Amino acid sequence: MAKLTKKQKEAYAKVDKTQSYDLAAASALVKDITNVKFDASVDLAIRLGVDPRKANQMVRGVVTLPHGTGKDVKVLALVTPDKEADAKAAGADYVGLDEYLQKIKGGWTDVDVIITMPSVMGKLGPLGRILGPRGLMPNPKTGTVTMDVAKAVTDVKAGKIDFKVDKTGIVHAAIGKVSFDAKKIEENANELIQTIIKLKPTTAKGTYVKSVFMSSTMSPSIAVEVKTV
Structure with a gap:
């Protein structure tokens, strides 16, 4: 593993890996632990309890983020x-x-x-x-x-984006920029999560949303409490 810089060590120290954060806390924390010199993207990784190899368990859709992506989409x-x-x-x-x-x-x-x-x-x-x-x-x-x-x-x-579960059962999506205030990050993240929840396949068994992690470009990941979303 590459040696961590002083700033990276400080960022990792701020994230308690033994706990999950509610969406509001995670949205504030992701801003605090991002120290790159550019306007980093904020991303969600949502692990679902589906088998993407089965056509009737493919989760795919579109969502319009209330505050846009912060990216100039060509x-x-x-x-x-x-x-x-x-x-x-x-x-x-x-x-x-x-x-x-x-x-x-x-x-x-x-x-x-x-x-x-x-x-x-x-x-x-x-x-x-x-x-x-x-x-x-x-x-x-x-x-x-x-x-x-x-x-x-x-x-x-x-700010309309499309998303699709990958072959490992995870939806990856960029939901804003670190320059957004924490409330906008929270609301964009919640909009994506709620949209995915509504798309639960009827054939999916057991826990549907298994985990949610938030991160920014080159930052540690933050576990989000599934029950809060």
């Missing part, structure tokens, strides 16, 4: 000419179709979210091997394949 709208003006007015960073399909084919993926229309999805199929591994393939379930492109762009810019 959006590409792949739309037909009649939708271009709406997408630009809604704040899409890149708008077009064939020219961007060619750029993606060449390896360009310098965006965070791609939004498109049902009629365009056929053209995206061959690009699945490029977009899929990067989590950029539009999907109707996450609202990124829609006829209301303008609303989808607005939602993403306002």
Whole structure:
């Protein structure tokens, strides 16, 4: 294990690994233990009692964080000419179709979210091997394949994120920045957790939310009391 710096040791000393913190305390503590020189992301890792290998236990959804993510999300709208003006007015960073399909084919993926229309999805199929591994393939379930492109762009810019349980049964998601005040971190975290709770598969047995950990970039993780969420 790499040797800890003085600041890292101080941060670890502030986190009592023998206890869980309520969401409000964890949100305040994550700010206190973050000492990087940039505006670090605040992340949640939520372990669920599901078997992601079974289709009927896959937990996936979208949530609009009440205070946004704090990140300037770069959006590409792949739309037909009649939708271009709406997408630009809604704040899409890149708008077009064939020219961007060619750029993606060449390896360009310098965006965070791609939004498109049902009629365009056929053209995206061959690009699945490029977009899929990067989590950029539009999907109707996450609202990124829609006829209301303008609303989808607005939602993403306002803090709408999609999440999905990974193969180990954990949902990882960024829910804000350390520069947020603790109350905003708490409310964003709670919104994500409550959304996931509502998505509990009927086939999931036993404890559904097994553990919740909060951390920031390069900080120790903080155990959150499951019963408080």
